[in-house]
Amino acid sequence: CWLGTCFLGVTFQECSSERFAESYSDWFEKILRNLQQGPSSLQLVTVVSCTSMSDLFARLAKFLNLKKEASSFAGRVVEPLLLLLNENGPVADEAIDLLRTVIKLYPSSVNRHYNKVESTIAAKIMSTEVNVKLSKKFARVLAMLPSVRVSEGTWSLMIQKVLIGINNLLNDAFVGLEEEKKGREIMMLLVPPGNDPPPVLGDQVKLGGNLHVTKKFGVFTVPTISALAHCCCMMLTSYYPVQVTVPGRALIALSRRVLLVDGSLRNKLFPSTTSLHQELICFELPSLHSSFLDLLHATIKGMRR
Known part of the structure; x- marks a missing residue:
């Protein structure tokens, strides 16, 4: 699971635009499931899932026609991230990096979670x-x-x-x-x-x-x-x-x-x-x-x- 998620992160950065547009939704759901397992998940899997999700959002931001759906995806990540932020060490470190990416690229997705x-x-x-x-x-x-x-x-x-x-x-x-x-x-x-x-x-x-x-x-x-x-x-x-x-x-x-x-x-x-x-x-x-x-x-x- 850890290795597959690592390869997905590389795929987000390197695959063609056509391949990305065809599969980004399925890829997002796979990584989101890892994040939703929260602290009970293996730390290595959680850490690399945060990193790969950041890569996904960075690539998605280049597709202006997908901005609305990307913002919706970002909003779904916030709640699991808040649970991960309560952890310590590498998990909190990668989770705060992912939250930073979400706020920077899709600030409106965080609005209802602001407080x-x-x-x-x-x-x-x-x-x-x-x-x-x-x-x-x-x-x-x-x-x-x-x-x-x-x-x-x-x-x-x-x-x-x-x-x-x-x-x-x-x-x-x-x-x-x-x-x-x-x-x-x-x-x-x-x-x-x-x-x-x-x-x-x-x-x-x-x-x-x-x-x-x-x-x-x-x-x-x-x-x-x-x-x-x-x-x-x-x-x-x-x-x-x-x-x-x-x-x-x-x-x-x-x-x-x-x-x-x-x-x-x-x-x-x-x-x-x-x-x-x-x-x-x-x-x-x-x-x-x-x-x-x-x-x-x-x-x-x-x-x-």
């Missing part, structure tokens, strides 16, 4: 079981999600939710290491007085699981902040079909907030800020500073002024 996709991706970014490389891959797909429902409001809501998520995580990370009001000031830029805050990114996910507080910082907090910052970078520097208003003041204030922290204690009123926590912060600061220098660069590039 589920956002929730699943956000949960993976905020998971302690995902490595940094895979977490950033999820963040890039989250940045693409507003292209499913193209409007200024969709884009603005997504970046607002991501920035609020980052700010809340920084509130926990920087206790005792900065002025207490920093987080509130940025929140007021993101949600002006009198406005209702947006829904939490991806609904309410359990942040960091049941990890011990010291392990949680290095394994969850910093990687999640970096991944969400990377999502913002992608949103700011990628093409979007309509003009949007960039929350420039909030982006710069958030970057400044991180870059000003040097690891020294600012307030003696926080006995909970232990020397161990301070050491952890100092160890992770170069990574955080790097992420937010990237965000500052993306802000300048995206706003062009």
Whole structure:
């Protein structure tokens, strides 16, 4: 099954247009059955099925007369993919690549699944079981999600939710290491007085699981902040079909907030800020500073002024 699916993937790329148009529907059904078996299927078969399905959609996109049917096929793949995204390792890696292909080529097919996709991706970014490389891959797909429902409001809501998520995580990370009001000031830029805050990114996910507080910082907090910052970078520097208003003041204030922290204690009123926590912060600061220098660069590039 694994070998046959590999050969199908090569066939999609190499066969003649006539042969492809004659057989693509049957081929799609065969690979979809592999994906629908979900986590119970052999990992190798699932992984190569995702890869071959991406090859199928890439070839289908060249047939403009088949666009409607291709979009229908893409819509049928989304639900099985969401189950596979809950896996770890190579399965999640290939599944997120396939979802990226679907969103890029057939964004309308994801429309009715929009909230589920956002929730699943956000949960993976905020998971302690995902490595940094895979977490950033999820963040890039989250940045693409507003292209499913193209409007200024969709884009603005997504970046607002991501920035609020980052700010809340920084509130926990920087206790005792900065002025207490920093987080509130940025929140007021993101949600002006009198406005209702947006829904939490991806609904309410359990942040960091049941990890011990010291392990949680290095394994969850910093990687999640970096991944969400990377999502913002992608949103700011990628093409979007309509003009949007960039929350420039909030982006710069958030970057400044991180870059000003040097690891020294600012307030003696926080006995909970232990020397161990301070050491952890100092160890992770170069990574955080790097992420937010990237965000500052993306802000300048995206706003062009």
